[in-house]
Amino acid sequence: MTPPGLCSDTILFDTAIAGVGHGVNFDVWYAARHLPALRREFAPLACRVYASASCASLTAILEIDSVENDSSMVETSGELGAGVARTEQFIGRSIGWQSRPEAIDIHATARSAPIAYPVFFAVPEAREEEFNRWYDEEHLGILLGCPDWLACRRFRIASPHPAGFTHLALHYLAGIAALTSPERDAARATPWRDRLAIERWFRGEYRVLHRILA
Numbered sequence: 001m002t003p004p005g006l007c008s009d010t011i012l013f014d015t016a017i018a019g020v021g022h023g024v025n026f027d028v029w030y031a032a033r034h035l036p037a038l039r040r041e042f043a044p045l046a047c048r049v050y051a052s053a054s055c056a057s058l059t060a061i062l063e064i065d066s067v068e069n070d071s072s073m074v075e076t077s078g079e080l081g082a083g084v085a086r087t088e089q090f091i092g093r094s095i096g097w098q099s100r101p102e103a104i105d106i107h108a109t110a111r112s113a114p115i116a117y118p119v120f121f122a123v124p125e126a127r128e129e130e131f132n133r134w135y136d137e138e139h140l141g142i143l144l145g146c147p148d149w150l151a152c153r154r155f156r157i158a159s160p161h162p163a164g165f166t167h168l169a170l171h172y173l174a175g176i177a178a179l180t181s182p183e184r185d186a187a188r189a190t191p192w193r194d195r196l197a198i199e200r201w202f203r204g205e206y207r208v209l210h211r212i213l214a
Contacts, residue, residue: 006107008045008063011095011155014038015087018056029084030058038062042207043126050116050209059209067091092155092168098140099151109151111173111214120205134196135169138186146183148174
């Protein structure tokens with residue numbers, strides 16, 4: 001069992017998205033009902049909450065012990081509160097991580113990084129082996145050359161995702177400048193990436209999340 005507060009091989013990724021005119025109702029529902037329900041249901045080893053300014057949402061990433069049934073994830077907070085458009089919830093199982101040489105403690109990095117940058121892909125089974133090799137053998141090595149690019153944890157999405165995503169790369173950044181760095185430009189301009197980028201499935205979904213609660 002992973003000690004409390006540390007990173008686990010299994011995460012629950014939970015996003016609540018506010019509707020139009022969400023106002024204070026969304027915040028109250030999340031703080032008073034939804035987040036406490038998640039904590040009761042999953043008894044996380046650690047829970048970090050992030051906000052997205054671009055889509056008015058809150059995301060909780062819970063470090064949890066393994067669950068028996070990956071498809072058993074259900075709404076834990078009852079009916080959605082006023083101003084809540086929808087929720088997204090799935091289990092992720094670790095397939096590895098990498099960090100900068102000076103950030104060898106992934107647990108401390110996850111606790112302290114002010115920005116989480118999740119990237120989602122829907123990878124066909126026949127392309128998974130090359131996708132993983134590209135990420136691990138080339139892509140992350142270039143990104144982690146940026147001082148603000150601290151670490152990346154990679155997960156296979158075990159429970160069904162409503163958008164069909166199969167893989168999550170959860171990057172930890174020290175600052176938003178990492179996303180406009182020369183290293184990121186270089187990582188997106190290699191022959192190997194170019195070969196993958198022409199395939200339709202390779203078009204990922206990117207989110208920028210700012211930590212508000214650890």
